[in-house]
Amino acid sequence: MLSSYFQQIIVLVGINMIAVLGLSILTGFTGLFSFGHAGFMAIGAYIAAIFVARLHLPFWMAVAAGAAGAALVSIVIGGLTLKLKGDYFCIATMGFGEAVRIILNNIEYVGGARGWESLPQLTSLWVVLVLAVAMVVITWNLINSRHGRNMVAIREEELAAQMAGINVFRYKMVALVVSAAMAGIAGALLGNYIQFLRPTMFNMVKSTDLTIMVIFGGLGSISGTIVGTIILTVLPELFRNFAQWRLVVYGLAVVVIMVGRPQGVMGGFEMTPSGIRKHFAARRARQALEAELRAAERESAA
Amino acid sequence: MSTILELKGLTKQFGGLTAVNDVSFKVAEGGISGLIGPNGAGKTTIFNLITGVYKVTKGAIEFRGTPIQGTEPYLIADKGITRTFQNIRLFKNMTVFENVLTACHTSARYGLLESIFRMPRYWKQEKELNEKARGLLEIMGLQDRMDITANNLPYGLQRRLEITRALALDPKLLLLDEPAAGMNPDETEQLMRLIGEIRKMFKLSVLVIEHHMDLIMGVCEHIHVLSFGCTLADGTPDEIANDPKVVEAYLGSDEEKKSC
Ligand SMILES: Nc1ncnc2c1ncn2[C@@H]1O[C@H](COP(=O)(O)OP(=O)(O)OP(=O)(O)O)[C@@H](O)[C@H]1O
Ligand SMILES: [Mg+2]
Numbered sequence: 001m002l003s004s005y006f007q008q009i010i011v012l013v014g015i016n017m018i019a020v021l022g023l024s025i026l027t028g029f030t031g032l033f034s035f036g037h038a039g040f041m042a043i044g045a046y047i048a049a050i051f052v053a054r055l056h057l058p059f060w061m062a063v064a065a066g067a068a069g070a071a072l073v074s075i076v077i078g079g080l081t082l083k084l085k086g087d088y089f090c091i092a093t094m095g096f097g098e099a100v101r102i103i104l105n106n107i108e109y110v111g112g113a114r115g116w117e118s119l120p121q122l123t124s125l126w127v128v129l130v131l132a133v134a135m136v137v138i139t140w141n142l143i144n145s146r147h148g149r150n151m152v153a154i155r156e157e158e159l160a161a162q163m164a165g166i167n168v169f170r171y172k173m174v175a176l177v178v179s180a181a182m183a184g185i186a187g188a189l190l191g192n193y194i195q196f197l198r199p200t201m202f203n204m205v206k207s208t209d210l211t212i213m214v215i216f217g218g219l220g221s222i223s224g225t226i227v228g229t230i231i232l233t234v235l236p237e238l239f240r241n242f243a244q245w246r247l248v249v250y251g252l253a254v255v256v257i258m259v260g261r262p263q264g265v266m267g268g269f270e271m272t273p274s275g276i277r278k279h280f281a282a283r284r285a286r287q288a289l290e291a292e293l294r295a296a297e298r299e300s301a302a
Numbered sequence: 303m304s305t306i307l308e309l310k311g312l313t314k315q316f317g318g319l320t321a322v323n324d325v326s327f328k329v330a331e332g333g334i335s336g337l338i339g340p341n342g343a344g345k346t347t348i349f350n351l352i353t354g355v356y357k358v359t360k361g362a363i364e365f366r367g368t369p370i371q372g373t374e375p376y377l378i379a380d381k382g383i384t385r386t387f388q389n390i391r392l393f394k395n396m397t398v399f400e401n402v403l404t405a406c407h408t409s410a411r412y413g414l415l416e417s418i419f420r421m422p423r424y425w426k427q428e429k430e431l432n433e434k435a436r437g438l439l440e441i442m443g444l445q446d447r448m449d450i451t452a453n454n455l456p457y458g459l460q461r462r463l464e465i466t467r468a469l470a471l472d473p474k475l476l477l478l479d480e481p482a483a484g485m486n487p488d489e490t491e492q493l494m495r496l497i498g499e500i501r502k503m504f505k506l507s508v509l510v511i512e513h514h515m516d517l518i519m520g521v522c523e524h525i526h527v528l529s530f531g532c533t534l535a536d537g538t539p540d541e542i543a544n545d546p547k548v549v550e551a552y553l554g555s556d557e558e559k560k561s562c
Contacts, residue, residue: 138418145417145424146407146431149396153404156393163353164405165379165471174414220395268395281449282397289450 007125013233014128015189017226020213021139022182024225027214029143030175031155033090035207036097037183040070042202043100044184045191046110049119052192054109059122063188070184071177078176082169097207104199115198123193131189135182140222142178151175152220183210216257217264223275224266231265306331306475306507307352307383312361314347321347323531324361329475329524334501334508336518336539339528340551345511346388348528349477353378353385365475379408382474386464386481388511392452398463399448402435405470409434435470441503442466442496458489462496469504476501478510494521519543527551 019041026032044066051062081092105113142148150171153161162168191197209232217228236250257265269279307329314322322344329335337345350356352363354375363371365381373381393401410427417424439445442462447455452463461481468476478497482490498521501508512518518525519539527534527548535545542548 141418141420142414145428146404146410146412147414147417149400149404150407152396153393156395157391159355160387160391160393160467162355162375163379163385164467165376165408167376278397278449282451285447285449286451286454289447289454289456293456 009234009237011123011125011128011193012237013230014132015123015186015193016210016213016233017132017229018135018189019183019186020210020217020225020229021135021222022179022186023210024214024217024222025139025142025151025182026175026179027211028217028219028221028225029148029155030151030172032172032175033211034093034176034179035090035204035211036093036095036100037179037210038202038204038206039093039097039100040074040180040183041187041190041206042104042199043070043073044187045197045202046104046116046187047184048188049116049191049197050110052122053116053119059192062122062192063185066188067181067184070187071181074176074180075173078173082172082176094204094207097202097204101199101202104202111197113199115196117196119191119195119197121193121195123189128189128193131185135185136222136226143222147171147174155220212254215264216254218266218268219264220268221264221266221270223271224264224269227265227271304331305329306366307509308364309348309352310362310364312348312351312363313359314344314351314356315359320531322351322528325526325528325531325533326361327526327533327536329507329509331507332501332505333523334497334510334521336522336525337509337511337528338513338518338525338542339534340513342530343513343528344531345513345528346479349385349479349511352477353383379471379473382472383477384468384471384473384475385477386461386468386479388479388483390457390460390464392460392464392467394451394453396452397448398444398450398452398455399435399439401452401463401467402438402470403431405467406431406434408471438466438469441500442469457484458493461485461493465497465500469500473504473506475507475509478508480511480513482512494518497521 019037023034023037026034047069048062048066051057051065052059077092077096081089104110110116143151150161150166153164153166154168154171158168213228213232214225216232217226218224231253232250235253239245239249261267269275305328310326312322312325313320325344325348337348339345347356351358351371354373358371362369365383370378370381393404396404410431412421412423412427436445439448442465444459444463444466447459452460455463465478465481481497482493485493497508497510500506510518510522522539524537525539525542526536527542529551534551535542535548537545
């Protein structure tokens, strides 16, 4: 069997993956930046903990309730901010994330600022693996459909998307709700794995971490999101023993990649057979076009 | 000939500036109409009013006999109006094919869950969308460029792709905002011929903005001339070309410019 340390890293990667995939739909594909996604994780985590530890309901129901709770709150946030122009959404998510944390600090029923200890450990390696794979498939299928293309169109050129009959508000809302639900699931799994919850676990640093993983992997690439999550989750864990160097290495890795490859590890590229085919077809077509243009130029010069 | 679009006393003010001032004209069904005028005349603003991007200050816009002002911009395409932009707005990081495929979305009905679980309707309708996009690209002569990222296309082809994307929405009325801007005379003539062809093939009505007069004299059956937000003239190309007010506006006599 795998060593428990190794198992623990896989579980953390899987949990982060679920949250970051959701954020990838919102930020990478729809172009909306959120700096409060840890807030949705917190909602999922605390609802799930209440379900198992206080109400003694089954674990699966707790996870579903965590997802649903986060999704419901996201509908309110989206309804208030997604029709506004520009960066209001981004600012609102930041405020939302902090608000969730401060509210949790003041609810004694869930442990307040001190935190909530000795939760049951119900999240297993297998649950995390199955859910993470399921989320990859769901994300992939969503993005590679007319709905996913509509989201990308909004990211690329919002006004043109509107003129192409795309209900921009609705699709932004769908992206937000799906990403919040996934963050909720991740939160539910996390609390029931590490067996304690503390509001500071879901602060703005955590939110930014999630966003960095999306950007690091490459906006608009699911395989990039996966790679980014693995690297940026494992790296700090490996350096856990050198606590003082941890953030330095993490920071360096991010800086190096952003300077060397500002589009992220993958850019918009997908590391799949169809993605590779597409990449080479695009290159071939571009080279053919360039050759033709050069030939035409020579002809007109002659 | 019946009327597909009619503007009635259309007015748009931005604060103190009246960009469009009491403009009325009709676009004939099945025809190519031109909207011309010097820089800043209010041409693009009229497109933005028709497509709901700007709110109308006063007046009415009727499409096939029913008022459409106040319609959400994303519902304008459903009604049968699509447009291109003066400063091209493609989905830049998508391929040429994906640009058109995306715009085909209104031809499919499958829902979110059907795509997540890849239900039969997803496969069937995705196949139909793919065929439709491919067909359009062939008609528009872009079939050899399908795999290129839109960003990497030369200017002329970008304009052509934008028109193709608009056609993917099965419009009844196509609004083209300076489709020939930045093109050389050769490309321009080619484009104008293409517009004539697609008008017949797709049974479209077309309203095209241009600020080079000579350029659309050849293709338009009817022309409306704007200057400083006001109507200057309205008529056939011949009438327009011989209208002293139009000639003056284009050659620039400064006294008359400020008032309508
Ligand atoms: N959103 C806006 N806010 C304020 N003023 C605007 C806005 N849009 C257009 N205008 C003004 O309205 C007037 C008409 O602009 P418009 O873009 O319609 O001209 P146009 O005829 O398309 O000119 P061009 O040939 O240069 O494209 C201009 O004076 C412009 O500055
Ligand atoms: Mg203009």
